[in-house]
Amino acid sequence: RGFYTYEAPGSAVVVPDTLTPAKSGDAVAGRPVRAVGVAGSGTMASGIAEVFAKAGYEVVLAARSAEKAQTAKARIGKSLSRSVDKGRMTAEAAARTLELITPTGTYDDFADVDLAVEAVAEDLEVKRQLFAALDKVCKPGAVLATTTSSLPVVACARATSRPQDVIGMHFFNPAPAMKLVEVVRTVLTADDVHATVHEVCATVRKHAVDCGDRAGFIVNALLFPYLNNAVKMVQEHYATLDDIDAAMKLGGGYPMGPFELLDVVGLDVSLAIEKVLHREFRDPGLAPAPLLEHLVAAGCLGRKTGRGFREHARR
CATH class of the missing domain: 3.40.50.720 (NAD(P)-binding Rossmann-like Domain)
Incomplete structure (x- = not known):
């Protein structure tokens, strides 16, 4: 077992038991929604x-x-x-x-x-x-x-x-x-x-x-520190954004690279989320990358403006 209990060593089949995380069985009826x-x-x-x-x-x-x-x-x-x-x-x-x-x-x-x-x-x-x-x-x-x-x-x-x-x-x-x-x-x-x-x-x-009701919930609390670190890599000339996107798609199995995703989400939205995470957790490593702040100040917000980390064709 690890976080879950499995049917046998090496098996991917989870066996419910008292140690396995599970939802509460208490059923409450919802309100009608039309x-x-x-x-x-x-x-x-x-x-x-x-x-x-x-x-x-x-x-x-x-x-x-x-x-x-x-x-x-x-x-x-x-x-x-x-x-x-x-x-x-x-x-x-x-x-x-x-x-x-x-x-x-x-x-x-x-x-x-x-x-x-x-x-x-x-x-x-x-x-x-x-x-x-x-x-x-x-x-x-x-x-x-x-x-x-x-x-x-x-x-x-x-x-x-x-x-x-x-x-x-x-x-x-x-x-x-x-x-x-x-x-x-x-x-x-x-x-x-x-x-x-x-x-x-x-x-x-x-x-x-x-x-729970805390900054970033599940997805963004895990996702945006990763995205912020990707921006810092480009900012510090550690790697190009094309190579970083390729690495995370081909090596990490992600459907989109971090810069592709940032341009879809919107750089302004991303910056706002990173500021909230930094303010709540007070971790210096969560401070938004200056390059991201600069692009937002320049009005380069991603696909919705036609330019973010990359230029996009207008639809």
């Missing part, structure tokens, strides 16, 4: 709205203006068209999915949603203000979820009068393709809220993993 509100107009908000609509949920997509919300819905339409072109869904299914999404310029239209998902800028004060607004407009019993990738979920919860209804629901980019959702419960999160999110994740065909 309609979902998604707050935001960026790439993540659009992707998350697409995920829920594909699963048959009625989706209210709210942004700071009706124009931004319409633009986000148009982005979803293009994504669905690409799926049709690739044979992943029929044109009829794409049309039905798009019809389930209602764009709006006001959060007041979240009055009847059962689950409100916040997907705005990775800024704690912005998120706290939004949660205070959701607290006022959402009906009693609605689940309020944040998609933060690194900020404390409990800080969002404390901005409301119902912290028991608040939970973290961290999707990964691009949301329609990535299968993982980190479910982050705080010390105040109600058991049925936690159960609701797990049920919803199963419905939208995502794999949910539970984790």
Whole structure:
């Protein structure tokens, strides 16, 4: 045995026992979810709205203006068209999915949603203000979820009068393709809220993993120190970014190299996460690489701006 107990020496078959980590067997029923509100107009908000609509949920997509919300819905339409072109869904299914999404310029239209998902800028004060607004407009019993990738979920919860209804629901980019959702419960999160999110994740065909409310959760707490060290290697002329990407794909088995991934995630988002990790853990080694800060200051944010560590063709 190691972290798990195995059927026999050399076997990959895990045998459950009292020493093997396992989920609690206590079953709690979740709350019914028919309609979902998604707050935001960026790439993540659009992707998350697409995920829920594909699963048959009625989706209210709210942004700071009706124009931004319409633009986000148009982005979803293009994504669905690409799926049709690739044979992943029929044109009829794409049309039905798009019809389930209602764009709006006001959060007041979240009055009847059962689950409100916040997907705005990775800024704690912005998120706290939004949660205070959701607290006022959402009906009693609605689940309020944040998609933060690194900020404390409990800080969002404390901005409301119902912290028991608040939970973290961290999707990964691009949301329609990535299968993982980190479910982050705080010390105040109600058991049925936690159960609701797990049920919803199963419905939208995502794999949910539970984790504690600390900076970076699971994935980013492990991923971003690695990405930051890769940037430092280039900065110190230890290796080229092409060679580092090739090494990690061919030698480490990663599907993308660190610089490919940084450009997809967004250098601004990556820098924000690294700053949060550095601030929380106070480890000098987690300080963001100056090269990353310089590129962000120059407006080179990755694929979304056409240039990050590499130049990208405009789509």
